[in-house]
Amino acid sequence: MKEQDWDIKARSEACSKCEHEYEDQEPFYSKLTFEEDGYHRSDFCEKCWTDEVQASALSRWRTIYRSPAPPPEPAVKKETAESLLRELIETDRMEQANTIYILAVMLERKRILVERDVQEREDGTLIRVYEHKKTNEVFMIPDPRLKLAELETVQAEVIAMLDGTARAAQQELSAPVGGEPAPEAAPENSPPEAPPAS
């Protein structure tokens, strides 16, 4: 697998053709094309989404512009499936191909990402094209075609990874987290409490 297989492509703030700036909740259209240096994404307003523009599209979809896009990094650094996915893509962690794919699938189940298309390259690699529903970014994720048993193993690893970093962050902040048991609750293995001395 080549490094550039993973990619995040940001939306444009304006139509590629007439430069009309999108307003909040305005529908627009996106297309992917394949050029010498790889996949390109371009966005168009409704008026400019002509047959001619669509003719060169490998993938195309209609979406809704949401403004303003939330910042990709939360104020407090907390590892989530989304932040981990972004980190792995940005650092080109080739050995993490399975993890990257599983994170994308998890985010699709959470309805953070929506699958827009699947590209099959000449070498048989499947590239899944996901759109981030809030930021309209496109995530290009190669599908490692895991078998069901592999899928479950990788998923368990990913969940453990997220759980571990969440716990580390929690200890660092030493702040109570909603839904966690109260800190004064005795751990299961602790001896019964001594009667209060009088």
Ligand SMILES: [Zn+2]
């Ligand atoms: Zn336009």
